Amino acid sequence: MKHTHHRNHKKGMTLVEAVVSIALFLIVGLFVCTIFLFIGLMLNRTAAQKQTVFNAAGGVEQKAGNQSPPAEDVTIAETTTNFQVQFGTSPITANGNLINGKNGDAEYKYFVPNS
Amino acid sequence: MLYVSESTTQVAANAQQAYFTAKSAISTTVEYIKNNPGEISYLVSNVGRGSLKGMGSYEVTVEYYPDKTNTNSDKLKISATAKYSRITAASGSGQYEGTRTVVAYMAKRTVTPPSTPVSSGIIPTDNVFYVDGDSGFNTCNLIGNAYVNGKFTFSNGSKVTGRVIARSDVTFTGGTHSTSELICFGNVSMSGGGRVEGDLMLKGSGTMGNGAYVGGNVYAEKGFTYNDGTIGKDLYSKNYLNLNGGRVYGNAYANGNFSLAGGNVSGNVKTNGYLTVTGGAYVNGNASSDSYMTISNGTINRNAATGTSATLSWGGKIYGNLTYYGSFSKPDYSNLVSGTVTKLSDPYVPPTTPDQLIPLRDFTPYIGPVLPIISLEKEPTDPPPYSNYTITGSGKITTAFINTLKSHSYGTTIRINADTKDIVLLLDNTNFDTGNGLKFEVVGNYNVFIYLKGNVQFNLTSNQYFGMYPRGNNPKLFIIGDGTGTQAINLTNNSELDACVYMPKGSFFADGSPLTTYKFIGSCTVKTVTINSNVSVFYSKPIIKDTPLEILNISPPAEAVTTTTVAGSVSWELESWSN
Numbered sequence: 001m002k003h004t005h006h007r008n009h010k011k012g013m014t015l016v017e018a019v020v021s022i023a024l025f026l027i028v029g030l031f032v033c034t035i036f037l038f039i040g041l042m043l044n045r046t047a048a049q050k051q052t053v054f055n056a057a058g059g060v061e062q063k064a065g066n067q068s069p070p071a072e073d074v075t076i077a078e079t080t081t082n083f084q085v086q087f088g089t090s091p092i093t094a095n096g097n098l099i100n101g102k103n104g105d106a107e108y109k110y111f112v113p114n115s
Numbered sequence: 116m117l118y119v120s121e122s123t124t125q126v127a128a129n130a131q132q133a134y135f136t137a138k139s140a141i142s143t144t145v146e147y148i149k150n151n152p153g154e155i156s157y158l159v160s161n162v163g164r165g166s167l168k169g170m171g172s173y174e175v176t177v178e179y180y181p182d183k184t185n186t187n188s189d190k191l192k193i194s195a196t197a198k199y200s201r202i203t204a205a206s207g208s209g210q211y212e213g214t215r216t217v218v219a220y221m222a223k224r225t226v227t228p229p230s231t232p233v234s235s236g237i238i239p240t241d242n243v244f245y246v247d248g249d250s251g252f253n254t255c256n257l258i259g260n261a262y263v264n265g266k267f268t269f270s271n272g273s274k275v276t277g278r279v280i281a282r283s284d285v286t287f288t289g290g291t292h293s294t295s296e297l298i299c300f301g302n303v304s305m306s307g308g309g310r311v312e313g314d315l316m317l318k319g320s321g322t323m324g325n326g327a328y329v330g331g332n333v334y335a336e337k338g339f340t341y342n343d344g345t346i347g348k349d350l351y352s353k354n355y356l357n358l359n360g361g362r363v364y365g366n367a368y369a370n371g372n373f374s375l376a377g378g379n380v381s382g383n384v385k386t387n388g389y390l391t392v393t394g395g396a397y398v399n400g401n402a403s404s405d406s407y408m409t410i411s412n413g414t415i416n417r418n419a420a421t422g423t424s425a426t427l428s429w430g431g432k433i434y435g436n437l438t439y440y441g442s443f444s445k446p447d448y449s450n451l452v453s454g455t456v457t458k459l460s461d462p463y464v465p466p467t468t469p470d471q472l473i474p475l476r477d478f479t480p481y482i483g484p485v486l487p488i489i490s491l492e493k494e495p496t497d498p499p500p501y502s503n504y505t506i507t508g509s510g511k512i513t514t515a516f517i518n519t520l521k522s523h524s525y526g527t528t529i530r531i532n533a534d535t536k537d538i539v540l541l542l543d544n545t546n547f548d549t550g551n552g553l554k555f556e557v558v559g560n561y562n563v564f565i566y567l568k569g570n571v572q573f574n575l576t577s578n579q580y581f582g583m584y585p586r587g588n589n590p591k592l593f594i595i596g597d598g599t600g601t602q603a604i605n606l607t608n609n610s611e612l613d614a615c616v617y618m619p620k621g622s623f624f625a626d627g628s629p630l631t632t633y634k635f636i637g638s639c640t641v642k643t644v645t646i647n648s649n650v651s652v653f654y655s656k657p658i659i660k661d662t663p664l665e666i667l668n669i670s671p672p673a674e675a676v677t678t679t680t681v682a683g684s685v686s687w688e689l690e691s692w693s694n
Contacts, residue, residue, distance in 0.1 A: 046124050053128045058400075060135065085175050088161035092154075094143040108132050109170050111139035112185045113146040 053106045060101035060110045074103045083111040122211050129199045129213030133171055136197035137217040140165065140173040145192055147220060148177075148687050155687075156186065171199030173290065180220065191221040191687065221687045236480035237262060238667050243277070243654035245640040247486055247619055255625075255646040256581050258633075259654025264483055266301070269309070277654070280481050284319070287327070296331070298481050305329075305344070310386070318478050320354070323361065334476055338371065341378065349382070351473045358396065370469040375402070375413060387469050388423070392431065401435070405465045408439075410451075418454070422463045427451045458489060472679070484670030486619035489663045490597035491566040495541055505530040509539040517549055526552040526578060533559035533591070544569035544600065550576050556584035562591045562662060565619065570600035574602035582613025582636065590614050590637040593664065596621040604641075606634055606650075613637055615657035617664055625650045 013021065059074035075099040084093045096113035144163065148155060155177070163175035173195055179185050180192035199213035239245035243259030251268035252261075252275070260277040267281035270288045279285075284301035287309030296313035297303070298574045302320050305311075305327035314331035315321070321335045324342035331348050333339065338354035341361055343666060349365035350356070356369035366382035367373070373386035375396040383400035384390070390404035391526055392413035399416045402408070406423040410431035417435040419425070424441035427433070429449065436454035437443070440463045445451050497509025501519070510516075518528065531538060542565065557563045557646055567573065573594065575581055583590055590613050596602040598620030608627040613636040616623065624642040625634050633653040646652070659665050 023631075030167075049124050049128070053124075053131060057131045057135075083139055083162035083167075085140055085143055085147075085165050085173070087158055087163040087175075090156075090157070092144065092147040092151075092163070094146040096142075096146075106128065107169070108135055109167075110135040111142065113142050115146070 047069050049105070052104045056103035056106035056108050059103065060099050061110045062112055063099045063101065074101055076101050081089045081111070083113065119369055125201075125211035126213050129171075129201055130215050131213070132169075132199040132201070132218065133197040133213045133215040136167070136170040136173050136199060137195040138213050139170070139218045140175050140195040140197065141193050141217055144175050144177065144195075145219060145221060148191070148193075152687055155191065155461075171197055173197040176182070189223040191223075193221065194218045194220060211314045223687055229341075236672075237280070237483040238659050239483070239486065239617070239640040240638045240659055240664060240667060242640075243638060243652055244623075244644055244657075245483070245638075246642070246644050247483075247640070248642045249283070250644050251646055252644070254649050256649065256651040257654075258652070259638075260365040262483055267299075272649075278313075280483075282483070298478070300478060300481075302337075316476060316478075332365070334473075336476070353473055353475070355388075359394070368473055370473055373604065385467075385472060387465065387467075387472060395430075405463075422465060435506075479672070482672040484672055485668065487666055487670060488598055488619065489595050489617065489666070490599075491539065491541060491568070491595075494543070494566075494568075495539065499538070499540060504528065505532050506538065507532050508536075511543060512545060512547065514545055517545070517547065520553060521547045523551070523552055523553065526554070528554045528556060530561050530584070531555060531557045531592075533557060533561035533563050535559070535561070537561045538563045540565045542567050542571045542573070544571065546572040546574065548576075550574075552578035554579060555581040557582065557592045558584045560591075562593060563594060564593045564663070567594065567596040567602045567621070568599055571596070571602050573602075573604045575606050575612055577608040577610065579610040580612075582611065586613065586636075589655050592637075593617065593657070593662060595663065604639075611635070613655070615659070615664070616640065618642070625652070 055074050059076050063076050063078070079098050079100070081098045082093050082095045084091050095114035096111055099110045100113060101108045128386070140163070144158070148158070158177040159179065164173070166172035175195045177195065178192050179188040180190040180436065182188060187211060189632060194216060196214065196216040198212055198214045200210055239262070241260060243257055243261045245262045247264045249265035249351045250263045251270070254271045254272045255273050257275040258277065261275055261279045263281045266283040267279070267285045269286065278298070279296070280298045282300045285297065285299045285303045287305040288307050297311045298316045298581060302313065303317050303322070305323045306325040308326045310328045312330040315329045315333045317335040320337040321333070321339045322342070323344050326343035327344045332351065333346055334351045336353045338356065339350065339352040340357040340359070340478050341350070342359045344361040346361070346363045346365070350363050350367040351369065352369045355371040356367065357374045358367060358378045358380070360378045362379045364381045367380050367384045369386040369388065370631035371382065372388040373390045375384065375390070375392045375398070377396050378393035379397045381399050384398050384402045387405045389406045390408045392410040392415070394412060396413035398414065401418045402415045403420040404540045405422040407423050408419060408425045410433065410436040411428040415435070419433045419435065420438045425439045425443050427445040429446055431451055433452045437452045437456045438459055440459050443456060443458065460536055495511045497510050498513055499506045499514045500508040506529065538561070540563070582592060592614040594604065594616045596616050596618030598618070602618050602621035604621070604623050606625045606627070610627070611632065611634055615637050617637040618641050621641050621642045623639050624645045626647045634650045636655045638654060638657050659667060
């Protein structure tokens with residue numbers, strides 16, 4: 001008696017293949033999402049840094065122009081000091097005020113001599 | 116990409132400190148020069164250096180301007196380059212170094228002792244045209260400063276590459292007009308693409324519209340209406356300010372009521388009066404008012420503060436915080452203020468007085484002098500010695516002498532030889548109209564003076580030239596009219612004149628086919644100027660020392676000017692920042 005093996009020619013995936021595919025898809029998807037999330041966070045951080053820098057610099061400019069600071073989160077300090085430039089062997093010095101504007105991590109110093 | 120974004124941000128942040136540092140170094144140097152003008156040559160021959168914790172390192176150079184080698188120059192250029200890299204806790208060292216260069220210019224002012232008449236800060240011969248009356252420039256190209264002691268109309272593509280001072284109203288219409296700076300004692304109307312590349316300073320009020328452009332700051336003493344166009348820096352009005360469109364890239368300040376009915380302000384807006392925001396106006400910075408604030412259709416991108424009450428309607432939006440003292444009204448259930456809304460109870464004290472917000476500008480340095488009449492004391496009676504196509508001495512130019520010149524063949528060149536002495540020529544009720552393509556060239560190191568007396572028309576026409584040899588020298592040819600009759604210079608066709616013209620009651624007319632070179636080179640002081648046909652003129656500084664025009668250096672201003680300067684000295688003042 002002759003036994004004949006009938007092969008199953010239906011196309012498709014086995015359960016194992018399906019599970020593995022879904023797992024791979026999820027892993028890749030998670031990776032991509034993480035990348036995008038990271039990029040988004042970094043861009044937000046950069047924008048926040050720029051705004052911080054802008055506010056701090058603006059505060060210094062405003063103070064130098066005898067105007068009130070533009071943003072409430074900017075701290076402005078002013079100290080009497082002098083500024084020196086060394087020309088050859090002779091230093092030249094001007095007395096004035098050093099304006100220090102601070103906003104978070106951003107900090108700027110600007111010297112305004114007495115007229 | 117992330118690394119680039121991060122590093123670019125850090126470099127920009129550090130460059131901002133470098134900018135402050137460079138400016139600090141220049142301010143220090145400027146103050147030193149003001150107090151120690153005798154040390155300028157030492158500063159010019161050395162480079163200034165320094166460094167400060169938290170400010171970085173800086174290098175300062177001082178040089179004479181525009182000619183670095185001219186130790187008698189009236190201007191100084193001071194440049195400072197600063198470098199800064201913030202030391203971070205993480206790295207322990209500086210990263211992402213930022214560099215900025217800032218330039219400032221200083222100008223020398225000669226101070227007259229109080230016991231003598233105060234001289235005007237304006238010397239007529241410093242201008243390519245000094246017009247002692249109303250004037251209109253129509254399709255012309257002026258390279259040099261212009262002073263108009265009256266109304267000034269600028270139209271049809273005319274261009275001035277230099278400073279313009281007008282003692283009355285100024286109108287810019289049609290085409291593109293350009294000037295490095297405009298100072299106006301009256302009102303200004305700019306439209307049709309009118310351009311001022313530098314600052315616009317008005318003693319009256321101003322109107323800008325239809326694509327007009329000011330590259331620098333605008334200062335208006337009696338109010339400003341801005342319908343369209345661009346202002347590159349700050350806008351100041353000592354009175355009302357109506358901003359109906361256009362864009363202000365700096366801040367906008369008003370001592371009076373401020374109406375923002377459209378347009379865009381990149382910086383802050385501030386007023387001592389009412390502030391109304393409508394028409395979709397946008398303020399990228401803060402908005403503050405000492406009085407009521409009404410925002411019915413517009414955006415404040417940051418904080419808003421009012422000294423009394425605030426009203427917001429649908430269409431209005433404040434993305435920052437709002438502080439107020441009186442009342443605050445907005446539509447129910449609306450969220451038109453993104454930040455906090457705070458009512459302050461302490462008595463409101465305006466943070467700035469009107470004069471602190473907008474300091475009053477001094478226009479007196481721009482008042483021109485009383486123009487003295489200069490006439491010839493000892494008049495020659497005989498014709499000048501003339502042979503071999505050369506005038507070698509002084510004399511009176513008579514009709515017969517002009518006929519002699521006319522008898523030469525077309526295009527003959529006639530020399531006026533001032534090799535050994537000044538030459539004085541007199542036109543007494545005689546027109547100079549040789550025509551015939553004759554060219555007149557002044558040679559030698561001495562001056563040639565042509566005096567006009569009575570009615571004189573000085574005409575140059577086709578192919579004629581009257582001026583220096585070689586061309587391009589500072590003119591040593593002086594044409595001086597005493598105003599005792601109708602005196603005029605008329606340049607027609609392709610003629611060219613290189614001279615210093617001083618005719619306070621005379622007129623200057625230039626027309627004809629445009630030249631590839633300049634139709635007039637030198638300096639011209641007259642009562643009226645008429646220029647047409649795309650004529651180009653170029654300023655060349657005449658040397659008036661030891662000439663009758665030297666009196667202009669000490670001529671008193673046309674109006675009383677008070678001065679607080681020190682007697683008998685030279686002072687240096689900060690003139691401008693270039694960035």
